[in-house]
Amino acid sequence: MNLGQRLKTFFIGKSRDLTDKRLFHNTSLVALFAWVALGANGISSSCYGPEAAWGALDKHTYLALFVALASVITIIVISASYSQIIEAFPAGGGGYVVASKLLHPAAGVVAGCALIVDYVLTIAVSVASGADALFSFLPPHWQPYKLMAAVGGLLLLTVMNLRGVKESVVICLPVFILFLITHAFVILYGIVTHVTGMSGVVSATAADVKGAHSELGLGMMLFLIMRAYAQGAGTYTGIEGVSNSMLMLREPRVETGKKTMRYMAISLCIVVAGLLVSYLLWQVGPPVEGKTLNAVLLEKVTTDWPPRLGFAFVLVTLISEAALLLIAAQAGFMGGPQVLANMALDRWFPTRFATLSDRFVTQNGVLLMGAAALGVMIVTGGSMALLVLLYSLNVFITFTLSQLGMVRNWWQQRAVTPAWRRKLAINGIGFSLSLFILVFLSVIKLKEGGWVTLAGTGMLIALAFAIKRHYRATATVLRRLDDLIEVAELSGSSVERARTAAEEGPKLDTNAKTAVLLVNGFNGLGLHTLLGVMRMFPGVFKNFIFVQVGVVDAGNFKGAAEIENCRRNSEAEIQRYVNYMRQHGFYAEGITAVGTDLVAEVTELSPEILKRFPHAVFFGGQLVFPDESFVTRWLHNYAVFALQRKFYQKGFPFLILPIRV
Numbered sequence: 001m002n003l004g005q006r007l008k009t010f011f012i013g014k015s016r017d018l019t020d021k022r023l024f025h026n027t028s029l030v031a032l033f034a035w036v037a038l039g040a041n042g043i044s045s046s047c048y049g050p051e052a053a054w055g056a057l058d059k060h061t062y063l064a065l066f067v068a069l070a071s072v073i074t075i076i077v078i079s080a081s082y083s084q085i086i087e088a089f090p091a092g093g094g095g096y097v098v099a100s101k102l103l104h105p106a107a108g109v110v111a112g113c114a115l116i117v118d119y120v121l122t123i124a125v126s127v128a129s130g131a132d133a134l135f136s137f138l139p140p141h142w143q144p145y146k147l148m149a150a151v152g153g154l155l156l157l158t159v160m161n162l163r164g165v166k167e168s169v170v171i172c173l174p175v176f177i178l179f180l181i182t183h184a185f186v187i188l189y190g191i192v193t194h195v196t197g198m199s200g201v202v203s204a205t206a207a208d209v210k211g212a213h214s215e216l217g218l219g220m221m222l223f224l225i226m227r228a229y230a231q232g233a234g235t236y237t238g239i240e241g242v243s244n245s246m247l248m249l250r251e252p253r254v255e256t257g258k259k260t261m262r263y264m265a266i267s268l269c270i271v272v273a274g275l276l277v278s279y280l281l282w283q284v285g286p287p288v289e290g291k292t293l294n295a296v297l298l299e300k301v302t303t304d305w306p307p308r309l310g311f312a313f314v315l316v317t318l319i320s321e322a323a324l325l326l327i328a329a330q331a332g333f334m335g336g337p338q339v340l341a342n343m344a345l346d347r348w349f350p351t352r353f354a355t356l357s358d359r360f361v362t363q364n365g366v367l368l369m370g371a372a373a374l375g376v377m378i379v380t381g382g383s384m385a386l387l388v389l390l391y392s393l394n395v396f397i398t399f400t401l402s403q404l405g406m407v408r409n410w411w412q413q414r415a416v417t418p419a420w421r422r423k424l425a426i427n428g429i430g431f432s433l434s435l436f437i438l439v440f441l442s443v444i445k446l447k448e449g450g451w452v453t454l455a456g457t458g459m460l461i462a463l464a465f466a467i468k469r470h471y472r473a474t475a476t477v478l479r480r481l482d483d484l485i486e487v488a489e490l491s492g493s494s495v496e497r498a499r500t501a502a503e504e505g506p507k508l509d510t511n512a513k514t515a516v517l518l519v520n521g522f523n524g525l526g527l528h529t530l531l532g533v534m535r536m537f538p539g540v541f542k543n544f545i546f547v548q549v550g551v552v553d554a555g556n557f558k559g560a561a562e563i564e565n566c567r568r569n570s571e572a573e574i575q576r577y578v579n580y581m582r583q584h585g586f587y588a589e590g591i592t593a594v595g596t597d598l599v600a601e602v603t604e605l606s607p608e609i610l611k612r613f614p615h616a617v618f619f620g621g622q623l624v625f626p627d628e629s630f631v632t633r634w635l636h637n638y639a640v641f642a643l644q645r646k647f648y649q650k651g652f653p654f655l656i657l658p659i660r661v
Contacts, residue, residue, distance in 0.1 A: 015359070028250040031259040036176045038245060039264040041122060041238030041331030043179070044324045046271045048129050051293040052388060053232030054279050060224060061280060062201075062208035067228045068276040071235060072269045074433055078239050079265035081403055081430030084423055085243045086257040088409065092246030093342050094335070095398035100346070102405030111401040112343050113460040115244070117453060118394035119336035122237060123329040123373035125391045127154045128382040129292075130325030133318050136295040143290060147382040153326050154377060158370035161333040164359050172330070175323040180267065182317040186301055187274030194281040201280065230440040234392040235272050238328070239264065240399065244335040247557070294321060332373070337365025341554035347471040348464040350635050354553045356596040362554055389449040394457055396438035403431035470635060474623070481524025481659075484531070506587040512542035514613040518602060518620045518640070519548050522576040525659065529621030530577070532657045543587045543613060546577040549601045550594040567594045599642045606652055618647060618654040626660075 029037060053067050089097055095115055100108025131150040135142060160171070194201075212221040242249075242257050242264070249256040275294070278284075282300045284293060298317055302310030337353070341362050344353035357363035380386040410417065410424035417423065442450065515533050519526035533541065550570035552563060574590035581588035591609070595601040610616055620640035625632045640656050647654035 029248055029256075030250045031256050031263065033170070033173070034242065034245075034249055034256065034260040035263040035267075036173050036327070037248075037330045037334055038238065038241040038260060039267060040172070040176060040324055041126065041241060041328040042235070042264055042268045043271055044126060044129070044321075044328035045235045045237060046183070046268075046275050047133060047292065047294055047321050047325055048125070048384065048388065049232045049235030050272055050275045050279070052234065053228045054276065054284070054293060056228035056231040057224065060208055060212045060221075061283075062205040063212065063221075063225050063228070064276045064280050065205055066225050067232065068273040070225075070229050071232065071276070072273050074236060074437075075239070075265055075269050075272070077426070077429050077433055078236055078399065079261050081406065081427045082239055082243050083258050083261050084427060085402060085406060086246065086254055086261065088406070089243065090246060090254045090257075092244060092338065094240055094244035094339070095402035096244075096339055096342055098243075098402040098405045099398075102409045103401065105346075107401055107405075109343070109348055109461055109464050111398045112339050112348070113464060114394040114397040114457050115240070115339050116336055117457045117460060118237065118391075118398070119332040119339070120369060120372040120376060121387065121391045121394070121453070123154070123157075123332035123336075123369060124376040124380070125234070125384070125387045126325045126328035126332070127157070127373070128377060128380075128384055128387055130322040130328075131382060132292055132384055133295070133325060134322035136291045136318055140290055147377070150377055150382045151374065154329070154370065154374055157326060157329050157333065158366060161330070161366045161370075162357070162359065162361060162363060164361055172323075172327040175320060175327060178316070179320040179324040180271075182313070182320055183271055183275075186298065186317070187270070187278055189301060190278040190281050191274075197281075226440060227444060230437055230444060232272075233396065233437050233441060234388065235268070236399075236437075237392055237395045238331050239268075240395065240402075241331045241335045244338050247338070247554075248334065292321075294318075329373075333366055333369055336369040337362040338554070340365040340368065343464065345553075345555045348468050350467065352634075352637060354555060355551070355637075356553055356557060386449065389445055390453045393438070393441050393445055393450050393453050396434050396441060397457075399434035400431060400438050403427050403434055407431055467635065470631075474636075477623075478524060481528055484524045484527040485522065506582060506585055508587050509542060510613055511615065512587075513540050514543035514545060514616040515541040516545045516547060516609055516613070516616050516618045517577075518618065518643070519546050519574065519577060521548070521573045525621055525623075526577065528659055529619060529657050530581075532621070533619050536657075541586075541617075543616075544577075544581045545609060545613065545616070546574050546588065546590045547602060547605060547609075548574045548590070548592050549598045550592065551598055552594060552596050563594060567592065570594065598637075598639050599646060602643055603646050603650075606647065606650075610652060616653075618643075618652065619657060620644075620654070621657050621659050624658040624660045 053071075054061065054064060057063050057067070085094070085098055091097075096108050096112035098108075099111040127150050130153060131146045134149065135146045209221070212224065216224065239261075242260050246253050246257055249260070275297075278297060279293065282297055284297050284300065288296055295314070295318060298314045302313055305313070340349055340353040343349045344351050353362065353365050353368070355362070355364065376387070376390075380390075406427035407424055410420045410427065414420040414424075442454075444450075446454075515537075517526070517530055517533065519529070530544075548570045550566040552566060557563075570592040571590070574592055578588045578590045591605060593601045593605060606618070620643060622638070622640045623636065644654045644656060
């Protein structure tokens with residue numbers, strides 16, 4: 001094992017075995033772990049969502065009770081509506097798949113791109129907010145190191161997610177529980193110690209409503225409440241994460257997903273509403289420079305405690321907040337690569353985003369999300385004031401489109417779905433709330449800097465359509481090559497009639513010249529390569545060995561049955577090549593393998609092939625574009641070039657046959 005492999009094993013872990021019967025059990029999440037991985041994003045938003053809503057109320061703080069009530073209702077409605085999406089789309093995909101299938105593929109692209117940008121911002125906001133919480137109790141002269149700490153935390157999370165989702169979640173579980181315990185205690189302690197003054201809160205709220213009405217008027221008072229409600233909309237981000245990440249959940253996935261959603265909704269309602277009420281009960285004043293509102297609340301709560309006990313509790317609670325905010329970035333690292341993979345399978349993004357690493361992680365997606373979040377972090381300087389302006393707008397684009405798609409779905413299925421009215425009502429209310437928040441946030445945030453998020457999303461959408469156009473053009477060329485299939489089958493059938501007496505087929509001579517062709521299905525590309533070999537080397541090769549690797553990607557890594565289907569499909573496709581060549585008088589056989597890395601699998605098979613056929617030459621076909629560029633290299637995997645380099649290092653003969661597009 002070389003140094004690079006040792007470092008990879010140390011930081012990312014050993015390769016997983018696809019033949020391991022417990023593979024899917026070991027890589028999937030039960031509801032508790034899914035709650036940690038996906039629910040942390042929502043619960044951690046209590047570190048900045050309620051604070052943003054509280055700040056928007058200005059001096060009319062008692063209106064926070066109405067904001068808290070509206071927040072709870074919104075969480076319940078959106079959670080219920082996404083539970084229906086989980087039932088309807090148990091294979092996952094979330095807003096992208098819902099909008100694509102129930103509205104239009106273009107709507108799906110908009111929803112998917114909006115979600116990808118939102119997940120990048122989720123990672124950046126979570127890490128930056130975690131750094132804020134961590135530095136809230138550190139001396140002011142430590143502030144210049146905050147960005148460096150945030151970048152370090154982001155890099156650590158990226159490496160953890162390259163190891164695998166479950167591994168990173170298990171590490172985070174104690175922190176998640178600690179956060180819930182400390183914050184539940186603060187909320188309960190605040191209510192219990194102020195229980196005798198609850199009547200005063202009611203009268204003060206009535207007085208505040210009356211004062212705001214007389215000072216601002218009914219319309220402006222309602223606008224103030226709605227603005228605070230919308231400003232705290234970051235609280236609702238993350239609810240959609242379960243529907244995006246269904247393939248990561250333990251079977252039965254639908255039940256696990258719905259249970260996770262319930263855990264998320266209940267905990268989020270308690271924490272968000274509880275903190276807003278706590279701000280009110282403890283009369284948390286204006287923001288303190290260098291401290292979060294939660295830090296100010298904790299100091300007020302522990303004012304009368306013994307100094308050491310108070311300091312220790314504040315310290316532990318703020319550390320749990322900082323750590324949970326880092327964990328909250330998990331939602332971005334789980335959901336973002338999954339959306340990228342789904343869109344890559346539909347050719348909206350490069351297909352490499354659907355490939356899996358040997359840890360069965362969408363590695364390219366994880367790296368892209370980490371790099372994009374790092375860029376955002378550096379550009380904004382890790383400033384929560386800037387990041388919050390950019391954040392939470394996009395997720396409501398996806399919310400709105402997915403809810404609209406479900407409304408349309410229930411209306412179309414009203415004749416066959418007994419409970420269609422109830423289902424339509426749930427998604428209809430979810431659509432109305434999502435649309436309201438989207439419009440309101442757009443009005444508020446566009447001038448303040450939210451246009452940057454929409455502009456970035458628009459550019460990503462345009463890029464997706466350009467990539468799709470390229471793949472469509474390439475597919476058109478490949479379809480023309482597929483005309484060879486019909487010719488080959490007609491030719492093969494006539495030869496077969498002439499060879500009915502030779503049931504055993506051609507004899508094997510292992511010392512004869514052997515052509516080993518790498519193929520990917522019985523298609524025009526493979527036949528073009530085969531015919532090219534026969535044309536360039538007439539009469540040279542007596543044996544033909546066809547090698548096909550069934551690549552396991554995000555599209556078929558769904559269970560043992562899917563892996564077995566991939567294996568059977570590879571064997572069936574390669575047998576067609578074998579039959580074709582035997583019918584033409586050549587010895588032929590097929591070799592198949594299943595794995596995540598084509599290059600690694602073929603490299604592993606090659607020594608055994610050369611041992612059996614010492615005079616073998618390997619061949620691979622490669623599309624050649626007129627204008628070769630970085631773009632075409634990024635959109636196509638060019639695996640044959642990587643194989644050629646590997647084979648040259650080992651001294652194995654390997655030829656590439658160009659197929660000009």
